Amino acid sequence: MPETRDPRRAEVTKARLLEAAVEAFAARGYHGTTTRDIASTAGMSPAAVYVHHSSKEELLYQISRSGHEDVLALLRAAVDSSEDPVEQLRVAVRNFAEHHVRAHTSARIVNYELAALSEPHLAEMLRIRHEIDVLFSDLVERGIASGAFVTPHPRMAVVALQSLGIDIARWYREPGWDASEIADGYVEIALRIVGASAA
Amino acid sequence: MPETRDPRRAEVTKARLLEAAVEAFAARGYHGTTTRDIASTAGMSPAAVYVHHSSKEELLYQISRSGHEDVLALLRAAVDSSEDPVEQLRVAVRNFAEHHVRAHTSARIVNYELAALSEPHLAEMLRIRHEIDVLFSDLVERGIASGAFVTPHPRMAVVALQSLGIDIARWYREPGWDASEIADGYVEIALRIVGASAA
DNA sequence: AGTCAATAAGCAAGCGCTTAGTTACCTGAT
């Protein structure tokens, strides 16, 4: 028996509400956003939110989770793209920076609304963030071991690399630099930070 | 006519409430904090807040304003400390980083709660932020003009220098690195970013 | 006839802030 009705309609509306939540949370913060804001941004009544999502926090969790998983995936792809730590760093920083430009609204929620998550959801996000940190850390360590990177304080370099990408979500606003232009500049800066021999 | 009573008592209580607001806003955000939170953190009744401060937004404004002014002052001091752009950058980045470690709670409010300010107060903060940006920008330009700095994209270097300092407010938590240890590392990284001849 | 997206109406709780009053202390006349 085939599915009745248009099975896509509910999913499309659900996604539209999620998108409205991203926009609202990014602009006014989780606690500064009301469920009525989200509903009206999506062009629906306040109760419509609860037809498709179980709570306001659940919306935040969905946004946070997929945002964190996207970042982890794009960094894993970078490490898998080459055997050379220099090339791995290039791709990692490029992907990381480009993502924080293109998805700067959801990235703002991912990085600045952690405190609004429920305890179990927060714990899950912190686990992913730890994986991201280890990935950057191992990458830098491999570069140092191979002699490609030279830096007096690797741990601080790792923090700096992440800071540069994450902070894009804070300062970037629509009409300005192009994403790949920023990413190019950040690759150059990253190589300098880790003391890569040739830039 | 000499002043009656202890004139310091009211000021001390006012400051205590402000400090409670800093703690609460930094932990839960402006919109996530209630005036009752602030009052109870300061060990007072909800109404006490309004004896000393005119509104919740006024508290945010005070915190934001003095935080912004502190940063501007410490950067001006850095520029005035020497004629040499390299030394100016060293001191500027050191002061900037150290400030964001030591005052990381108020710095979190300064950098991540701008959207919660009223329009006129926001405009005032954006003016100070522009001055800070120009100060970093001019410093890097002088270094390039003197041949001390070499970087393909000065504007991006300026953004990166500010990002590194500001993002400390996001990731730093009490027991960890020492403020001057972080500052040392960040001076080294900053010199690499601008391509200072000797590090 | 049955299913489900969507809404109108509204509830209990919590919000920023106010009002009316209490308490503690200082002043100056006795």
Next chain:
DNA sequence: ATCAGGTAACTAAGCGCTTGCTTATTGACT
């Protein structure tokens, strides 16, 4: 020393409104 009178810090109670979310119902489609 005492004490009325005045002032200012502080609070108890609560007002009007908004919040996240629920309930009962409608209406469109199969």
